[in-house]
Amino acid sequence: xxxxxxxxxxxxxxxxxxxxxxxxxxxxxxxxxxxxxxxxxxxxxxxxxxxxxxxxxxxxxxxxxxxxxxxxxxxxxxxxxxxxxxxxxxxxxxxxxxxxxxxxxxxxxxxxxxxxxxxxxxxxxxxxxxxxxxxxxxxxxxxxxxxxxxxxxxxxxxxxxxxxxxxxxxxxxxxxxxxxxxxxxxxxxxxxxxxxxxxxxxxxxxxxxxxxxxxxxxxxxxxxxxxxxxxxxxxxxxxxxxxxxxxxxxxxxxxxxxxxxxxxxxxxxxxxxxxxxxxxxxxxxxxxxxxxxxxxxxxxxxxxxxxxxx
Numbered sequence: 352x353x354x355x356x357x358x359x360x361x362x363x364x365x366x367x368x369x370x371x372x373x374x375x376x377x378x379x380x381x382x383x384x385x386x387x388x389x390x391x392x393x394x395x396x397x398x399x400x401x402x403x404x405x406x407x408x409x410x411x412x413x414x415x416x417x418x419x420x421x422x423x424x425x426x427x428x429x430x431x432x433x434x435x436x437x438x439x440x441x442x443x444x445x446x447x448x449x450x451x452x453x454x455x456x457x458x459x460x461x462x463x464x465x466x467x468x469x470x471x472x473x474x475x476x477x478x479x480x481x482x483x484x485x486x487x488x489x490x491x492x493x494x495x496x497x498x499x500x501x502x503x504x505x506x507x508x509x510x511x512x513x514x515x516x517x518x519x520x521x522x523x524x525x526x527x528x529x530x531x532x533x534x535x536x537x538x539x540x541x542x543x544x545x546x547x548x549x550x551x552x553x554x555x556x557x558x559x560x561x562x563x564x565x566x567x568x569x570x571x572x573x574x575x576x577x578x579x580x581x582x583x584x585x586x587x588x589x590x591x592x593x594x595x596x597x598x599x600x601x602x603x604x605x606x607x608x609x610x611x612x613x614x615x616x617x618x619x620x621x622x623x624x625x626x627x628x629x630x631x632x633x634x635x636x637x638x639x640x641x642x643x644x645x646x647x648x649x650x651x652x653x654x655x656x657x658x659x660x661x
Contacts, residue, residue, distance in 0.1 A: 406446070406447055406449065410447050413447065413467060414446070414447070414464065414467055417464050417465065417466050417467050418464060421464060421465060428465055431465040432462045432463055432464065432465060433460065433462060434456075434460070434461055434462070434463055434470060435459070435460050436456065436457030436458050436459060436460075436461070436472065437457075437458060438458045439458075439474060439475050439476050440457055440458065440472050440473065440474055440475065441455035441456065441457045441458070441472070441473050441475060441508040442455060442456040442457050442461070442470040442471065442472050442473075442508075443455050443456075443470065443471045443473060443508055443509050443512045443513075444456060444463060444468055444469070444470050445468065445469045445470070445471070446464070446467055446468050447467050450509060450513060451468075453509065454509075455473065455508040455509055456470070471512050473505055473508035473511055473512060474505065475504060475505050475508070476504065477502055477503070477504045477569060478502070478503055478504065478519065479500060479501065479502045480500070480501060480523055480526075481498065481499075481500050481574075482498050482499040482500065482501060482523075482526050482527055482530055483498060483527065484496045484497065484498040484577070485497055485498065485527060485530055485531055485534075487530075487531055487534045487535060488535065489534065489535070489537060489538055489539050489542060490535070490536060490537055490538040491538040491539055493538075493539045493578075493582065494579065495534075495539065495542060495576055495577065495578055496576070496577040497530065497534055497542070497573065497575070497576050497577075498573075498574050498575055499526075499530060499550070499553075499571060499572055499573045499574050500571075500572050500574055501522070501523075501526045501557070501568065501570075501571050502568070502569045502570040502571075503522055503557075503561070503566055503567060503568045503569060504566075504567055504569060505518065505565055505566060505567075506565050506566060506567035507565030508565065509565070510563065510564060510565030511564055511565035511566065514563055514564055514565065515564045518561075518564050518565065518566055521561075521564065522557070522561055522564070522566055522568075525557060525560055525561065526553075526557060526571075529553050529556050529557055529560075530553060532556075533549055533552050533553050533556065534549065537549065542576055543576060546573045546576075549573055550570075550571045550572055550573055551571075553571045554568055554570065554571040557571065
């Protein structure tokens with residue numbers, strides 16, 4: 352007879368590892384979205400912290416050695432260690448290629464090691480530049496030339512040095528492309544009338560794009576919108592025709608009101624025959640006041656009818 356013995360598995364084998372097949376596609380999409388949202392959420396401090404790691408044993412040995420020689424040759428090395436930064440500047444210090452601190456140095460005086468440290472000065476003052484005229488095709492297929500001006504300043508000196516090679520040049524190129532992208536979604540009437548809204552939209556787009564570069568866009572203005580000569584003539588002719596049409600309508604309305612007033616006046620004069628005679632005398636007085644050589648004297652038809660009967 353054969354005996355059956357129970358086989359026991361270890362706990363590690365009895366645990367069932369969940370497979371990706373058990374999860375519906377909706378859950379996988381939600382996880383991908385959460386990961387994609389976490390990646391842009393990395394702040395500038397996290398990016399900079401990756402660059403400001405430890406120098407290592409070799410690096411610290413070099414730093415200590417340079418510091419020792421600096422102290423030994425102190426009267427001569429003081430001129431290489433001493434740095435001065437203006438009030439409107441900040442200095443980003445690199446030690447053996449790494450950023451030493453998350454905060455820039457300055458303003459004032461500070462010390463660096465001669466051989467291992469290097470500093471990059473960053474100007475914090477507001478910078479303005481003109482956007483070159485851009486040939487843009489509007490939403491209603493009209494070609495216009497638009498230029499503008501942008502005001503920006505460095506908000507984070509370390510990010511402007513570590514995250515982009517040339518923050519000023521990159522901001523200038525981005526301003527040109529942003530102007531094209533924003534005006535490409537507007538028609539000609541909006542470009543001519545809503546300049547403030549276009550400038551605000553450009554400012555928000557530029558400020559969001561340059562935030563990782565440590566740049567703060569303070570103001571954007573649209574300077575001039577140049578239209579083709581043929582389009583200017585067509586718009587001028589259209590405006591002139593519209594003004595002439597309004598003038599004719601106003602003249603017609605005036606004649607209609609005048610005719611109604613004359614009708615009411617004729618009804619009043621018909622009720623009193625003597626009023627017509629007074630109107631004749633008033634007309635003669637008006638003609639005589641202008642010193643005319645010819646005077647037309649109106650003759651009532653009632654007088655002529657009396658002679659015509661005879």
